[in-house]
Amino acid sequence: MTQNFATSTATRAAAADDRSGRFATLTFERDLAAPLSVLWEVWTAPAARAIWSAPSSAVAVEFLEADTRVGGREVSLCRMEGRPDIRCECGWLALQPEVSSVNYEVISSEGVTQSAALVTADFSGTDERSRLVVTVQLSSLAEDMEAGYRQGFDAELDNLAGVAERTMVLQKVIRAPRSVVWGAWMNAETLPQWWGPEGFSCRTQRIDLRTGGEWVFDMIAPDGTVFPNHHLYHEVRPEERIGYTLLWGENGPKHADAWASFEDQDGATKVTLGMVFTTAAEFQQAKGFGAIELGLQTLGKLERFIISS
Template sequence: MTSDLDPDTDSRPARGQDEAPQEGGGIGRFATLRFQRQVAAPVATLWQAWTAPAARAIWAAPAPSVTVEFLKADPGAPEVSLCKVAGQPDIRCECGWLDLQAAQRSVNYELVSSGGVARSAALVTADFAPRGEGSQLTVTVQLSSLAEDMEAGYRQGFDAGLDNLTGVAARTMVLERVIRAPRRAVWEAWTNPKTLPQWWGPDGFSCRTRRIELRTGGEWVFDMIGPDGTVFPNHHRYHELREDRIAYTLLWGEDGPKHADAWVSFEEAEGTTRVTLGMVFTTAAEFQEAKGFGAVELGQQTLGKLARFLGAG
């Protein structure tokens, strides 16, 4: 896997002008920035890592000293985030998704402000294409800024963020299944503390619940018991539960080491529900180990059990 800035990065001024007067006497600066990455993940997986709020929260911060807090995050609708650095004013970013063509292209605008003062506006276009066993991502940023340092900041931020994204996508596992049941029924089966343990887990596995509270900020502490009686301690911590998605963290046993950040989304269409289950493993080694013991197949068995539980298998 390679991760490099496109050598053809372009900083052409719009309409042939480096600067243009703005209302109130300000100066506008225009630039077009292009970035390209080769990613060791299928296009469908890269798309999920790019658009799923739970995944975006993992790779969005350009440096360890930066914290990104999503106040609103919903692909297909406006989202708002705060970029926080100790000792500096928060930077607010409002993002609106203008076009989402699954696994092909996304277009969004970004409005950046600090202290209630606008700093920049940008149009961000991301193009996705298969490349060998992986994929290629090309991002074009058309930037209009009111602050002198915004072009350099955008260049640095996108460069670092896309480096993070390539690593996240390469250790992301995505499972999908269309279930012939309304979204409400699928949601209730997933969020009811009585029904979730009945179907969760691969074929032949059962769940023994120790503690369960299915809400934002809640948790599920349980043992998965294999067909041969082997006990696998689990702990899920829920960060967000809403009718179109759930975000949670997987731990190895109660308060144990983090195994993965996960999300599930529910998309209804004509009485069926497309369930997408994504997991970003903590390390590339854990991702490879999970693939090696058949996590994809076992995960599909779990979704199959959900379908059968709903009478839609």
């Protein structure tokens, strides 16, 4: 019996050593035909992360929580037919814009922790191209997760590259407190007064600026051309960010997934407007007709509206 107990103890100890020894350091690199500023937004903005984070079309990802700031966390569920849900918790430990980020990641399923990892991302690039290097220090717990991590991260970063290359990011620092900027944006009476490029006006049919709400409206160009629009709001975090979908007219085809974020900056407010176009062709077409310049005009109208109010 003593011998059996000793053998059993040794077996358990060996198994424990095996589990504790499942460590791996993985490195992933991507070169992207997208500006560094765009890559950073696509990596950190919850609306963009929700688009590229599913490793395949067979996996549906639901974000339960998303707070991209130091000390904040992101919780998501990965669902695949016929398999238990996989829960991923990501906690942000360091964020240095357009330079680096560090986060922990814990994967679990049916209440059992599968792995824990430290993920470091390093960014470099220019206004035309960018580079991402991701290092994952992985500890497998319930089972060996290295192969799954390699496959999953490769697929996700391929998705990220595709998303970044059809994403447009516009930024402007507005000389007003965040509460004032938010109030001008998320107000059913004031939003239509400034939305759109120079010379454009809005004709609203329905407007409900809350999570689950919508804005159905026409953009009217200076020459009278009418452009039907439909915004569907799926996230509204007061004075922080909004996430919405752009459709071509009421219940029409999807044009883009978009978000706007609002950040305090020494009494002013940094506004970031991001749009992930449905296809690369739509993105190129939008750039071709001057969408960047027209979008910056829209943010300029917002600032003038606030200052004159």
